[in-house]
Amino acid sequence: MxxxxxxxxxxxxxxxxxxxxxxxxxxxxxxxxxxxxxxxxxxxxxxxxxxxxxxxxxxxxxxxxxxxxxxxxxxxxxxxxxxxxxxxxxxxxxxxxxxxxxxxxxxxxxxxxxxxxxxxxxxxxxxxxxxxxxxxxxxxxxxxxxxxxxxxxxxxxxARVEEQPLQSRRLDQFGADRESPDLLTADRLIDRSRVAASEPGGLWQRFVYGATGRRVILADSARVRARKELSRRISAPLTGGAKFVPVLSRKGGVGKTSVTTLLGMALADAREDRVIAVDANPDRGTLAERIERSSGKTVRDLVRSRSEVTGFNDLSAIVARDETRLDILASDADPHLSEAFSDRDYHDVAAIAAHYYSIVLTDSGTGIVHSVMDATLELADQLLIVAGRSVDEAKLASETLSWLESNGYAELARTAVVVLNTSRPGASLVRPSELEAHFRTRVRAVVTIPYDAHIATGGPISFRGLSASTRLAARELAAVVVEGLRPAGVAR
Structure with missing residues (x-):
């Protein structure tokens, strides 16, 4: 070519x-x-x-x-x-x-x-x-x-026709014979027959359980089942950040501080998260005196060093903790200094407490018009109103509800819990059924705390040293409070 x-x-x-x-x-x-x-x-x-x-x-x-x-x-x-x-x-x-x-x-x-x-x-x-x-x-x-x-x-x-673009695939787009990780559940993998059963709660049940070499487990009694159910209600999880629960009273001497302590101990004893009680009384509060341990620090120390609190260890050096893991933040011992505790100071303390605790109880003063009370109500998720079992004490508690309803806190008043505290021994001339019937028309729940000589001493309270009826009432109050803090429609 x-x-x-x-x-x-x-x-x-x-x-x-x-x-x-x-x-x-x-x-x-x-x-x-x-x-x-x-x-x-x-x-x-x-x-x-x-x-x-x-x-x-x-x-x-x-x-x-x-x-x-x-x-x-x-x-x-x-x-x-x-x-x-x-x-x-x-x-x-x-x-x-x-x-x-x-x-x-x-x-x-x-x-x-x-x-x-x-x-x-x-x-x-x-x-x-x-x-x-x-x-x-x-x-x-x-x-x-x-x-x-x-x-x-x-x-x-x-080549262009045969090429397939690279793309991610969902697990359910693979073959039907391939399982996703969601199918690896505990119910499927764990052999329940080899899991040791929990020790029974009753005295007789525990004796039989130990005598038979842990082979015979008797069913729990009704009392044990009720105690376990109450613990389940108290330990129910909370969502949405820290919850603030102020404890109010228009009259001194009705046991407001004692109720705050009992509620905090019952919550801390049954729950896995942290619970703190803050003494926000404008006068000299006595909340820190109801537990045996003391840190020697007060809310004023926390306000001064709030910028230095970078972890829970810094905060734990200021608060006091009792045997149930309840933390207490005491008020100032000097009444002149405690009067200087303002709503701004309370907001600073509340901001720190909300960062480290799930439930923040506030032991408020007897007045409801001072600045700290305004800050307390603004942050409140639920209210506790303590009333004595006398005519004047019951009236003051009911008037407190009326004041809340007329000052923009009607919803808090409607969902509040009234605690009828028995601070004196012996039978009262006031019929408790009538008191409960009145407050049930105005609030969500009413709980009665019986008289307990251990509390009446005014000294430190040991949760294990309380009578069985008082401890049961405190746990019932804790369960009611937790149910009020959970969103509506959530299974209890």
Whole structure:
């Protein structure tokens, strides 16, 4: 093939066409006076020409003729030449005297039908004086290049169809025989027959359990089941941040501080989270005196060093903790200093307490119009109102509810808990059933605390040293408070 090309190279001028009778040039049009748009149709190869295609020329690599897909598309100012056969990389050349700008490379190739003519679109400027094309061996090379381009495009198109985009898959999109991690539950994996049962609660049940080598477990008595159910109610989880529960009383001597201590001990003894009781009495409070341990620090120390509290260890050096894990923040012993404890100070203390505790009890003073009381009511999630079992004490408690209702705290009054505390021994002339009936029409719940000589001493209170009835009443009060702090509709 190369010899045939050399023989014909002397007779052919590749710059100007000598014959035009084998070309269709009817599509010539003048554009902008300097360029032309030409439709060329080259005849198919003759039988004689096919003899000069040897194996080396037929092995043209398709990669060398792959279209330049990333090159820029022609602009509107560039003329277009439609040719039937063009080899990529070989552009029609202009006459030597033309001043045409650089041409764009072909933007696409597409194989023709059975006549082996390849249709292609190229973009190139040409002059009106001469059009250069290739004949003879050049057309054969163009034919082979077009065939290679055809196979290259088919490979590219096929690869694009077969490629799948990378994407994440949900676990439920895998096969049905594959399990998700959610199926690895304790109920499925743990062999309950090998798990040791909890020790029974009753005295007789524990004796039988130990005497039989932990093989015989008697059912709990009704009393034990009631105690476990009460513990479950007290230890129910709370959501939504720290909960503030102020304890109010319009009259001194009714046991407000004692009720605060009992409630805090019952909560701390049954719950896993932290509980604190803050003495916010404007006068000299006695909350810290109801537990045996003392830190020697007060709310005033916490207010002064609030910026230095960076962890619970810093706070634990200020508060006092009793055997039930109840933390107490005492008030100032000097009444002149305690009067300076303002609503701003209470907000500072409450902010620190809310960061480390789940339940914050506040032992408020007997007045309800001082500034600390305003701050206490603003943060309150639930109220406890302590009333004595006498006529005047009951009236003051009911009037407190009326004041709350008329001063913007009607919802707190409606969901409050009234505690009827028995602070004197012996039978009272006031009928307790009538007191309970009155307050149940105004509040959510009423709880009665019986008289306990251990509390009446005025000294430190030991939760284990209380009578069984007093401890049970304190736990019942704690359960009622926790139920009031949980959102409505949540299972108790």
């Amino acid at each position: 190369r010899e045939r090309d050399n023989e014909t190279s002397d007779d052919v001028d590749n710059g100007v066409l000598e014959r035009t009778d084998n070309l269709e040039t009817t599509g010539i049009g003048i554009v902008d006076g300097a360029t032309a748009q030409i439709d060329l149709a080259l005849p198919p190869l003759s039988d004689g020409d096919e003899d000069y295609i040897d194996d080396e020329d037929a092995a043209v690599s398709a990669d060398e003729h792959e279209p330049a897909l990333d090159e820029a598309a022609p602009s509107d100012d560039d003329p277009v030449v439609d040719a039937d056969a063009v080899v990529e990389g070989e552009r029609p050349e202009t006459a030597p005297d033309s001043e045409a700008p650089d041409a764009q490379t072909p933007v696409g190739h597409e194989a023709a039908g059975s006549d082996d003519v390849v249709d292609a679109e190229i973009v190139t400027p040409v002059t009106t004086t001469a059009v250069s094309t290739q004949t003879g061996s050049t057309r054969r090379a163009m034919h082979l290049a077009a065939a290679g381009d055809k196979h290259a495009l088919e490979r590219v198109r096929g």
